[in-house]
Amino acid sequence: MPAADRSNHVGESQGFVLSRGLEQAAGRPALAANDGSLRLFAELTADPDRLDARPQEAYPALLASLQPGWTVRLLQLFWPDPALRREFVELVSHWEGQPDGEPGTDGRALLKEGLLLHLQESALPFTRRTIVEFVYPGEEGAAWWDGLPGLLAAYGLQFRPLSAEEILELAARVFNLTFD
Numbered sequence: 665m666p667a668a669d670r671s672n673h674v675g676e677s678q679g680f681v682l683s684r685g686l687e688q689a690a691g692r693p694a695l696a697a698n699d700g701s702l703r704l705f706a707e708l709t710a711d712p713d714r715l716d717a718r719p720q721e722a723y724p725a726l727l728a729s730l731q732p733g734w735t736v737r738l739l740q741l742f743w744p745d746p747a748l749r750r751e752f753v754e755l756v757s758h759w760e761g762q763p764d765g766e767p768g769t770d771g772r773a774l775l776k777e778g779l780l781l782h783l784q785e786s787a788l789p790f791t792r793r794t795i796v797e798f799v800y801p802g803e804e805g806a807a808w809w810d811g812l813p814g815l816l817a818a819y820g821l822q823f824r825p826l827s828a829e830e831i832l833e834l835a836a837r838v839f840n841l842t843f844d
Contacts, residue, residue: 686828690806693828695835702800704809705826705834707793708738708816717820725815726796729808735799740792741837748791753783795834796823 684696694702710717723738730736759776798809813823826834 686831689800690803692809692825693831694800695831697799704798704800705831706796706798706812707824707826708796709794709822709824710820714820719819719821722816722819722821725819726812729811729815731801731804731808734801734805734808737797739795739797741795741834749783753780756780756783795826 684698686693687696687702688694689702689704692704694704696702708719710719727736756776756779759772796812798805800806800809809825816823
């Protein structure tokens with residue numbers, strides 16, 4: 665199979681592994697794949713304020729809007745999430761002990777110290793992230809990419825393009841399957 669055809673093969677990560685760094689695609693950061701194609705990336709999330717989010721209806725609408733020959737991948741990745749830990753540490757750090765002389769002062773302080781120690785030494789929690797990869801076909805794909813936030817918002821989904829730093833972090837995460 666020619667190299668250009670292989671890079672679009674479903675399930676292969678060769679485009680990441682042999683990437684040539686970051687370039688611009690119509691003013692957007694894009695990963696330059698081994699075959700010269702440019703890859704745009706965005707994260708999809710369900711709007712937490714909308715209980716009627718319907719991703720099962722959004723995905724067919726996204727796919728139906730593609731032009732023949734275009735390539736889109738949906739990546740479901742497990743990603744370390746330090747925000748959850750930071751929030752819990754902040755809550756625990758603000759625990760106040762019992763007033764002096766009240767029973768239970770030592771126990772609560774010991775619990776607080778034990779929780780903070782455990783959090784410092786335990787692994788980060790993971791969260792599942794949904795990433796859209798779009799093989800940029802040229803200017804005709806720019807309008808489609810720019811229209812995705814509106815299309816997906818109708819289904820309660822948020823579409824956030826990844827920055828250059830986030831694309832590099834994504835590539836590193838795909839390479840490093842041990843989650844170090």
